[in-house]
């Protein structure tokens with residue numbers, strides 16, 4: 257299976273490269289068309305200086321690279337996996353992924369043509385991954401030590417290469433085109449990332465290095481937001497935002513992961529509200545299981561209730577809906593997976609899916625069907 261995935265990924269990448277090359281060369285030879293100057297063949301990469309007599313204009317910036325939507329299977333109405341991790345620790349368990357298995361997840365995703373996006377970019381529909389690839393977002397709940405740990409090495413405190421942040425950074429260094437993004441849903445009535453002396457340093461680090469801090473309420477009170485009055489819920493949500501801003505001035509918390517997946521019937525005060533002078537607005541609210549999220553341009557996309565997928569392969573807990581099940585599903589049903597055209601300013605969908613686009617969610621983006 258893995259081998260099959262690898263070959264499929266390689267085939268797709270090869271196609272994407274060929275198309276990019278094909279697009280790059282005609283661009284040079286076509287660029288002189290408007291002026292009609294055809295003195296001599298255009299050689300790619302030759303003579304970047306037009307010379308004193310040269311009046312040829314540079315290739316128009318707006319000239320889009322030709323992407324063969326059909327052969328790449330471009331579908332920006334396809335589904336997107338938002339993976340949900342809890343602890344990263346030494347032994348695989350219901351809420352624990354080992355460092356080795358987390359690395360394996362990254363490798364498998366990379367080989368199968370997935371590329372990382374930040375949750376906030378998903379929520380904003382700003383999906384900038386290369387043509388032919390599929391966006392995926394990583395989320396970590398509860399702010400435990402395996403997410404972000406400092407250890408001593410040669411007399412210095414360094415990021416543990418076996419914690420989530422360390423693993424992600426190492427993987428991104430080896431695979432720069434994979435991207436680097438993850439959202440950490442923390443609660444303040446716990447020791448954030450398990451090392452009280454480093455809370456400030458870690459939150460600063462996340463904010464400064466492209467990671468996101470998300471709301472997981474202030475106290476993670478059992479059994480979750482559904483059991484609270486609206487006023488108590490507002491307090492839980494606003495207090496998280498207030499404390500995050502206290503640690504990282506100016507930081508805007510923009511998404512919420514529901515503790516225990518619990519939410520009230522009335523979502524309005526979960527999405528936005530205020531308490532004691534602190535207001536919050538969640539551009540996205542995430543559940544606990546078990547499905548990929550709709551494309552942010554799909555009529556079914558509901559930012560107030562976005563599903564995630566358990567990044568576990570323990571069948572007794574995933575019940576056939578874990579990360580590997582979905583990876584297999586999308587390998588078998590590539591037409592259901594979000595496949596990018598490489599241009600975040602356009603939304604490209606097969607003609608047959610046109611009716612499922614929610615025009616109000618397109619914003620300034622141009623809809624292209626094929």
Ligand SMILES: [Zn+2]
Nearest residue numbers: 397398515516
């Ligand atoms: Zn939690």
